Amino acid sequence: MSIFYLLLLFFSFFLCNPSSSTAQQQQEQSFSAFNISNSPWTPTQNRILVSSNNRTFAAGFRQLSTSQQLYIFAIWYRNITDRTIVWSLGRNSTFSPSSSLVITPSGALQLNDSTGKNLFPSVAVGKSNSSSLVLQDNGNLVFENWESFNFPTDTFLPNQLMNNNTLVSRNGKYIFNNSKDLIFNETDVYWSIKFQSLASDGTLVKDNSASWMSADQGASHLRRFTLDDDGNLRVYSLDPSVNDTWRVVWKAVQEPCTIYGTCGPNSICMGSERNSPYCICPPGFQNITGECKRKIPFTGPKDSKFLRLDYVNFSGGSNQTDRQALNFTVCESGCLANPSCLGFGYKFTGKQYCVHQLDRLLYGYWSPATETAMFLRVAKTETDESNFTARNLAILITLFVIELSTGALFFWAFVKKYIKYRDMAHTLGLELLPLGGPKRFTYAELKDATKDFNDVIGHGGFGIVYKGVLPDQRVIAVKRLKNVGGGEAEFWAEVTIIARMHHLNLVRMWGFCAEKSHKMLVYEYVPNGSLAKFLFPNPSLVKSEDGNEGESVETRPILDWSVRYRIALGVARAIAYLHEECLEWVIHCDIKPENILLEDDFCPKVSDFGLAKLAKKEDKVTMSRIRGTRGYLAPEWVKNEPITAKADVYSFGMVLLEIVSGTRNFDFRRSSLQSEDWYFPCWAFEKVYQQKRVEDILDRRIMHYYDSRQHFDMVDRMVKTAMWCLQDRAELRPSMGKVAKMLEGTVEITEPGKPTIFYLGDENGHLGPEDPKVL
Known part of the structure; x- marks a missing residue:
């Protein structure tokens, strides 16, 4: 009897003490349609209207705070922790407990305040008193010819067309108007987008039939497109695996300081x-x-x-x-x-x-x-400024006079001190710049951050990369450079160029070190490592329970087709930015999976840019030596032809083919070496265009995910784009800007020519099939 009594107390405790949100939902009376039989509806009745099929959304009166008897009439996500509001009637309109929502005998929907004034739009008139107010599964509140999608507040929901509607941030400072402009203070435009709607798969559809992709495009998540109080437009995706957390998967303005009104006048x-x-x-x-x-x-x-x-x-x-x-x-x-x-x-x-x-x-x-x-x-x-200038000038002159007066005997000491104070002047000069720019680190700082350069996370043509942690707990990647030509002035010029490159799909540089022979670059740390680790997992030796060593494949998530497509598109856009949008023309010269890093959400970031030879846009540059990696080099490197941005296009085409196939191009070999079958692009071309068997080149690890109805267009664009990029003649290859459009599907892709083999051969330019060496 005592055990039964204890169990009864135990269950009574949990039944009487639920979480506040759960208790509130349990007390709420829900219904799928509001009609004249439910009328009137007052704020204190704790009733909600729910989307009838999926029950994802709820509508009704929401109390602003427990200390105030003020309510709004809103729509929100019903089954998530914070019950995020996506729409409210009259934007900032509030209602007292005596307000009521009614359907009149003539069929009009009215929300009357305490004085009897109707605050609901006059267009909400039904045909008769049999009309109902319903909440659809997409979050649209509908009453006859009136719908909430035509009167948005600060949020668009998936598949809600913008049409002539306007978003206003909740603080009232920012507007996203029907001209597709972001506006501060009702007059000053700081950003524009030809936006039409947010698709349920995370695609942002633009007016010109083009589109942008959110970082989790394709995943089955709840999403919303919101104008926040800081003036930025963001797409939020609900991650149910992390306590129903809204995660930003796209935003309009990358640099928050370029949003008007962030700071006041003169700031x-x-x-x-x-x-x-x-x-x-x-x-x-x-x-x-x-x-x-x-x-x-x-x-x-x-x-x-x-x-x-x-x-x-x-x-x-x-x-x-x-x-x-x-x-x-x-x-x-x-x-x-x-x-x-x-x-x-x-x-x-x-x-x-x-x-x-x-x-x-x-x-x-x-x-x-x-x-x-x-x-x-x-x-x-x-x-x-004048005090600083005068003070440093006086210091330098005094030091120069003192050192010079000591004569030739102390000349070397003078040079060392001069270099020391020159470096100090460089440091102080940087401090004159506003905070937030690339920081100059000392060698000792980076040595301490990387624990004496102990944690190696990558190797590249320009040096080794180490993981480190700064005193403020930021995780960094430190590239310790080697074989960097030129003097300090040239190095500083390259650092300045790299620091000014800002793109969602480029690794961000935070700082540098230029101290005597030590030259290092400090980058943001990208947690998932390189694309190569996901495409080509390395076997490793492990011991079984019986103590014998066996080979196992490194365990990593297998990238599905949507993720691979987003990676390819992001990399294309980053390289197009380097080629066509930077102040200086930048050829990467070493595009390969190892130089494509992946964030936690698999957003790609291109690394190792800006350290290769730079040139003016109008010039064609012939490099003094071959740069890059075997398997990704364009034919012009071997033929001693001018190197242009089209060399990067070729390398990207090879990477694109590897993303589709999951096969390293220079590891691919066929038995028939007397034909072109052993050359990866030729083999892929024959499979796609001659044998019409595109499935033969797909990564077998995700073949079971391939659905021709869902994935064919995506994969077909990737393969055709790769073939155009891999043309032997540079002039036949598209620019990277066009490559990005080809992947987006905004330009038509014609049938490409078959890629041809080029050799690093003997004096006649050929090697026998028994020893093929293709770059």
Whole structure:
């Protein structure tokens, strides 16, 4: 009897003490349609309308807080922990406990406040009192010809068309309007997208039939497209395996500081996509009660000067005057002559122009990607910069005089000290730049972070990569460079170029070390390692229970077709960025699976870019020696032809074929060496175009996942694109920009020619089939 009594107490405790959300759901009365028989519906009745089939969504009155008797009428996800709201009536409209939702005898749907005023849109009128308010499985609340999808708040749901609708952030500061513009303060546009809808598979469909892919495209997750209070558009995907966590799988603006309104007037926004933005005041200004105000006002042209701020841009549109300038002096004098000019931006390379900032300094931000330098107008008596310059100049002159006076006997000591203080000047010069740029590390710092360069995570043509941890617990990858040509000036130039390359699918550089013979680059750590480890798992020796050694395959997730497609598309876009969108033309020269790293969500990031030979866009460059990896080298490397961006296109084509087949190209051999069967691209071409057996080249590890109805178009585009990339003649290969479009499916892909073999041969240019050596 006592055991029964204890069990009764035990179950009574859990029945009477559920979690708050569970208890609330248990107390809620749910129904699938609201009609005149349910009327009226008041906030205190704790009733919800649910989507009848999947029961994913709920609609009804939601109390804003337990301390306030205020409610909103909203739609939310019903079965997740935070019950995320995706729509509310009247955006910020609130209702008292005495409000009620009713259907009148004439069939009108009304939400009356305490005074009897109807706050529901007048279009919500039914044909008769038999009309019902229902919540569809896609989250659309419908009453006759009225539907919530036509009146969004801050969120679009999958397959909800934008049409002429507008999103407004909950704080009311940001708008995503029907012109597809992101707007701050109702007037200032800072980003545009030809957006049409979010598909249920995570594809963002654009007006021109093109599309963008979210990071988990293809997975069966709940998703939403939301304009957040920070002014960024994001696609969220619900990860049920991590406590129902919303994970960002796409966002419109990669650099948060470029969003207008992040910081106030006269401020400079600092931060990156990984670090939260914060605001600082520029030289000549100080923070007074949360605002950046000028320290010393200037009264006229003769009473002012300019302070140079590298990588800083003020991007307010209505208070700028953009114009071409003949030279820097003309731009500067034009600003000096205008009393309302507070500074100017100037671009020193390429097409000359200057931007005068008039009356206000708005939307300032720092980014290595900006092409201009900002010249801030301050009073001539301002000391923020002049004191620093005078102090360092005095130090250098004093040291020089002292060392020179010691004579030839101490000449070598003088040189060593000069180098020491020159390096110090470099460091202090970097500190003048706004925070957030690439940091200069000392050799001792990186040695300590990597535990004396002990944890090797990769090898490359330019050196070994080590894993490390900084004092702030950030995990880093340190590439210790070797065989880097040129002097310190050339190395600094390359580091500057790499630091200014920002793309979702490029590994981000955080810092560098240039200390005597030690040259290192510090990158973000990409946790999943290289694509090669997933495509070509390495066998390893393990001991069985009986003590014998046997061979086993390294256990890693097998990438399905959707993930492989997203990886290929991401890599294509990154290389297209290097070729066509960077300030300087960059040929990678070593594209291979080992240089494609994967994030936790398998978002690809290309590494090892920027260290190969750089050239101007209009030039064709012949490299002094072959760069790259056997199996991925284009024919022009062997033929001593000019090396252009098309060499990278060839390498990408070979990687693309490996992604489809799961086979390393130079490990592929056929028995019939007298034919071209042993050459991987030729064999793949014959299988696809002559034998019409595309399934023969697919990775056998995921053959059982292949569904021709679902995957054929995707795989067909990948194979055809690879064949075009692998053409023997460089001029026949498409540009990487077109390659990305071919993979996206936005351009038609015609039938390519068959790839041909090229040899590294004898004096006649040929090798016998018994010893093929294809690059």
